[in-house]
Amino acid sequence: MPSTAVLTAQAIRKSFGRKRVLEGVDLEVARGEVVALVGENGAGKTTLLRICAGVLPADGGSVELGGPVGYCPQDPGVLDLLTADEHLIYFGTGLRLHRQAALDVGRRCLARLDFPDRERSTLARDLSSGTRQKLNLALALLGDPSILLLDEPYQGFDRGTYIDFWALVAEWRAAGRAIVVVTHMLAELRRVDRVIELTAGRARIARGDEMGG
Amino acid sequence: MTALRRTLVAAEMQGRDLLRRRLALAMLVSLPVAFYLATGPLGGQAQYAVPAAGVSAAWSIAGAAFFSVLASRRIEQRLMLAGYRAADLLVGRLLLLEAGGVVLALGFSVLVAVGSSPPDLGALVLGNGLTALIGVPLGLAVGALLPRELEGTLLLIGIVGVELSLPPDSAIATVLPLYGPGQILLIAAGYGGQVEPSWVVHGLAYALALLVVAVGLWSRRIRVSRHAAPG
Structure with missing residues (x-):
């Protein structure tokens, strides 16, 4: 190797x-x-x-x-009844980020993907497929994977x-x-x-x- | 501290997901209430209504547990990759569901106490509490065994339907999960006799066995490989 x-x-x-x-x-x-x-x-x-x-x-x-690995599955691996912010906290906690840190880091990832700010408190099931996919990708980026x-x-x-x-x-x-x-x-x-x-x-x-x- | 935080956040997020299923939750609660009202206050079978209400409540609690397993399926492995351990997700779910189950069991106890005036309120609360304790792992086990909505729901209906149909002292009834609380609720309803410790042990053993089955199947499904770093 x-x-x-x-x-x-x-x-x-x-x-x-x-x-x-x-x-x-x-x-x-x-x-x-x-x-x-x-x-x-x-x-x-x-x-x-x-x-x-x-x-x-x-x-x-x-x-x-x-x-560390960031994995973005083809089928959005998100919970239909959680918002984008809640996903950031949920995944961020696994990555040892406190709530506000998870939100700060995650929102920066979302912003880089042009995720609309107004959609951060929308349930994932109500997002368009493209916006949902941006959340899916942002979750893969959350831990700053190499x-x-x-x-x-x-x-x-x-x-x-x-x-x-x-x-x-x-x-x-x-x-x-x-x-x-x-x-x-x-x-x-x-x-x-x-x-x-x-x-x-x-x-x-x-x-x-x-x-x- | 970090593990506790992961567990609490897992419970919180699973709780948010579950509480937003308002229609499903309303149906899960209203079906056993309707069953109780139809057999008890409206149907004139007061003694039958008390254990039937308890068994129906188990269906509600097991249903909530079952759907919590299904809802989380698509993200659990991702959460594991993100750093969660299976124990964080499991304990978070158990905390949430058992707390909800206790609230539901107490609610049913109040409803039955008001609606049927059973002679032994202590047995009523004990029976319903045991029902909640068994209902959660029952739903988790069904969700782990049959992680598909239709098949899992039918299995739950089947288990509870058989429990409700069988004479409570039949041989088959004794090997079903809700035999223990069913017997206790019969005492609560005034059938005579005293609560036997073996019924409580039966219920606790069933709850434990179902939990072992659920965790065994579920943990295999969400397992992730932690690949080694280059040597």
Whole structure:
């Protein structure tokens, strides 16, 4: 493993019933690197990300993480009947932040994502899908993680926010974070350092410009 | 101190989520009230109404516990990644639900005391309190076993329905979770005899066993891997 690598997954295997999803997949991400995971539906992108995050056990292989992880699932992992501020306090407490500190840090994350101030006391179920997704992403950023695992984090974003999202990715990269983004947006692959395509349970490394970016 | 803060915040947030389900809560409370009124004050079966109300209250409490499990499913692993421990979330939930269960049990006790004037008020409060104590882990266990709304709700209805249908001294009734409080509430209603400690032990053992099942299944589901740092 290179000295700068903060995420190393080796020989990851995973099956669901008789269906083999991942067959010996390797993934390595360095500090200040953005890696895109691409592939067809069902190729195992989300499964690999969940295994790296630690929310799904692998059948085989190993994962090493060199720092705290921020995981943004594809399906917004929020409670319908809590507000954005309440989510910040709930998650922030887990990160050892006091209420006001969690609100201060979280509101800064939300502001960077153009989350409307007036929506901070709106129940999550009443937010638009894009605004809800911003909350989902902000919760992943809350602990100032050095590794970001983002599963199609821009779902529901309007065009302006979508572009801002990639500007943020560039900022996070400049700050030394390691970032893995599951994406179907092949047009954006020029913005990443490496592209890993999952096909038939295996990983193939490709440069972004070779993939149509 | 940090663990206590996590537990209290978990209880607070789960409480906020639960209290905002006003319609569901209203239905959970009103159904057993309606059942009691229909069998007791309005139905003329005063002695049957007292234990039936207690068993119905268990359904309400178990239902609230069940829905609290379902509501939190999608964020529990994220909370674990954020630094919570399973014990924080579990104890927070138990604090919230048991407190709510006690309030509900006391409310039902007052309703039944006023509506049916049972001869043994001590047994009434004890029976309803035990009902609340069992109802919470019952709902948690069903939520952990069948974490889907329809199937879980049907299982809860099935358990409580069988409890209500069986003669209280039948062999099958003795192995069901609410046998103990049911027997105590029969005494409260004036069937004669005294509260036997074995009924309390039966209820406490069931509550503990259900909690063990619930925690065992639930903790497997929310488990997260703490990946090692590079060596």
